[in-house]
Amino acid sequence: MQTEAQVSSKDAQNEVNADSGFNIYLRLLGYVRASWFYFTLSIIGFILYSAMEPAQAWILKHIVDVVSNNEIAENRLLIPMAILGIFVIRGLGTFLGSYFMALIANKVVYDLRTSMFDKMLLLPSNYFHSMPTGRLLSKITYDTEQVTGSVTSAIKVILREGFTVVGLFSYMVYINWKLSLLFLVVLPVIGLVVSYASKRFRKLSKRIQGAMGGVTDVASEAIKGQEVVKIFGGIDYETTRFRDAAYENRRSQLKMELTKALNTPIVQFLVAISLSALIWLALDPTFSDNMSSGDFVSFITAAGMLSKPMRQLTEVNSILQKGIAAAQSIFEFIDMDVEVDQGKRKVQSLKGEIRWDNVSFQYPTADKLALDGVSLSLEAGKTLALVGRSGGGKSTIASLIPRFYDITGGDLLIDGHAIQDYVLTELRDQIALVNQNVVLFNGTIHENIAYGRLRNAPEEDVIAAAKAANALGFIEELENGFDTVVGEDGVLLSGGQRQRIAIARAILKNAPILILDEATSALDSESERSIQQALDTLMEDRTTIAIAHRLSTIEKADMIAVIDHGEIVEVGSHSELLEKDGAYALLHKQQFAE
Structure with missing residues (x-):
């Protein structure tokens, strides 16, 4: 009862x-x-x-x-x-x-x-x-x-x-x-x-x-x-x-x-x-x-x-x-809470100097830290390559830059100012991104390259971006050229073609900070070489964070950081890390043997 x-x-x-x-x-x-x-x-x-x-x-x-x-x-x-x-x-x-x-x-x-x-x-x-x-x-x-x-x-x-x-x-x-x-x-x-x-x-x-x-x-x-x-x-x-x-x-x-x-x-x-x-x-x-x-x-x-x-x-x-x-x-x-944006600092243009100072981060639903005490310093215009085993925290480090997530502890500084101080939309205007899983929308090739705030870009700039991304050749072979509809998630294009469209979009944005998350992962060897040349040109005088499993694509990086279990294991140039004969050298030997 x-x-x-x-x-x-x-x-x-x-x-x-x-x-x-x-x-x-x-x-x-x-x-x-x-x-x-x-x-x-x-x-x-x-x-x-x-x-x-x-x-x-x-x-x-x-x-x-x-x-x-x-x-x-x-x-x-x-x-x-x-x-x-x-x-x-x-x-x-x-x-x-x-x-x-x-x-x-x-x-x-x-x-x-x-x-x-x-x-x-x-x-x-x-x-x-x-x-x-x-x-x-x-x-x-x-x-x-x-x-x-x-x-x-x-x-x-x-x-x-x-x-x-x-x-x-x-x-x-x-x-x-x-x-x-x-x-x-x-x-x-x-x-x-x-x-x-x-x-x-x-x-x-x-x-x-x-x-x-x-x-x-x-x-x-x-x-x-x-x-x-x-x-x-x-x-x-x-x-x-x-x-x-x-x-x-x-x-x-x-x-x-x-x-x-x-x-x-x-x-x-x-x-x-x-x-x-x-x-x-x-x-x-x-x-x-x-x-x-x-x-x-x-x-x-x-x-x-x-x-x-x-x-x-x-x-x-x-x-x-x-x-x-x-x-x-x-x-x-x-009534759900939107992304926190308490930043007041306006952004005209960034140099791109980035510093991680004892940064820690934990995903909301996780029971342990994804990043623990990460400290790195990247000069403006230089390239940082993040390597390591899957799940080590490479993508997490990169995702903190456009503030897809906010750090749990420590400080993350861009041009000497805390990243939280910047107005969120203006901060993201200074960043270009090429994902491993390419995102294309159900529209034309032109609309996918000149997307969002780039939609009013001059036609010649769009063509130049496509050319720099080694995409102009296959685009011109299509019956409708730049007006070709790519289908939902770009299903009507090959994986390599989708990747080049995404790279062309990043080139067109011409942002001072560039994030490449396995940007050449979907390309064959021949396309990879030509795209890598385009990326090398794109990365000049830009602060670049490149995540790569293929170590051959990041040998020219100014700094390479090996990430494992959310911690920095090694930092140095390609030659320096090979001389150390540590974690990076082991990864390099494994890929070379393959």
Whole structure:
């Protein structure tokens, strides 16, 4: 059995959740504020629509009274015209309410998606390492679609059917207030049913969102790794993974539909009990003595008409809770902390002098240091080559320069100033990067070379950069030349061609600091020699940090540092390190033997 303290704790948690849901929805409605004019037109439309519901009951009363009093001749034209007017006004109200509410919802979803995308581009690198791509895409696509329902369908039903209930009930009070009060008795019971269903709907909606993220995760990984899946016989395994994820989503959806299917008939039954009692009392002369035949018929008609809007108001609860759960996920994402940038120092141009002073670094999810006490000094315009075994910390050292990560301890200085003192965007403007895993976008070759802030670069500069990267030859052989679309992630180009496009992009940027992370790894021997010549030209008078496994590509480096387990093992020139006959010499002998 539950203790009194446990029950009290659950009640308190439910109150917090209810309050949280209300606040989330209010924040969501804040996005409607910019479209207040359209929202006003929509409300006017729903008021017009709702006002015509009791008008229909009134016209029925008038018809009954006219027939009872034998006044047909005098009202033969008036009544049809009144009916026609009611439907014209109702149609106008439906158009105004529905169209402008859809317009608002479209704008809200657009604003949410753009806000999420803007935030995504500002998030720190560790977020992307911990969040699967499919789950992130699910937030931007699926979650925002769920919000659409809560802004369009939910608000439309709440306003339209809510005004209808108020209008019909007010008309009933006008006809016979004593009988009308009976409806108020059942409202608290309906409220309890709806409250329970709301908590259930929101809980299931969150589960569905998580399951949907799982579906997109598996699908995204299978699409990206389709070649590996086929070669290593992973089709059955991936099929099972996807079916499991899809089944979890289906199971949660069915639970949601079960709750919805039970919620509606229960509320309908409660309304039916009220209507039955209402009609039973209405047939009692004590309650209907002062009512004409028309009053009696229109009262019962208005009471019957209440059933539909009340049913729709309870059904909209599931849509509303889906939207609130989705909005909570969206706002949690939007409220995430962006990359820390407290730098005030403006950057006109950097010389490129870099000094690591007892630098240590630990990844947020790791339990040990990735770098421990790294101390190096690199003069402006010189080249530092980082070598060592995989996982030793070479890429980590390089990633600290553009501040993809912030150091955990020690000091990292550029031109004598702490790297944190520089304005982040301006610091990165002074750095060019060529990754081992080349990143190309689904656009033309020209767009990938002249990317971002380089997009307005003169045509001749783009061509010169391509030529320097030994890419002009294969580009000119393509049917559309620089206007050739490379496909997603450059899939329509070979690995070597993608690498040369990335190098051309770095050459075009002409930044004082250059980071080369295995920049020639995807090239054949012949291409490597020509590219290495281009890189040698590019590296002149630039501070360069080159990460390499092929030691032959960094023999001319001014300084070579051997990294192992996050520590500097050896530092010196190529010849000096060979003379030491230490870790570097051992690596060199192994590669030479190969």
